[in-house]
Amino acid sequence: MTDWFKFEKKDIDFPFYNKNPYISKGGWIILFIALIMGFLFTIGDGVLSALISCLIIVIPVLYFLK
Numbered sequence: 001m002t003d004w005f006k007f008e009k010k011d012i013d014f015p016f017y018n019k020n021p022y023i024s025k026g027g028w029i030i031l032f033i034a035l036i037m038g039f040l041f042t043i044g045d046g047v048l049s050a051l052i053s054c055l056i057i058v059i060p061v062l063y064f065l066k
Contacts, residue, residue, distance in 0.1 A: 030064075034056055038054070039053070041053035041056060
């Protein structure tokens with residue numbers, strides 16, 4: 001049973017661990033503001049409001065996580 005996890009590579013780590021990818025304090029602030037703005041846009045009715053709120057949240061996340 002000691003060789004159960006021999007298929008794992010020891011030099012490869014979980015991708016969001018040990019500051020990988022590194023996001024600066026300014027980046028975290030922008031992500032937090034985008035989250036709040038996205039939730040504020042969900043107050044409106046309609047498909048356009050939902051699409052805008054989704055894009056406001058998703059675009060900064062994709063930018064900072066590369």
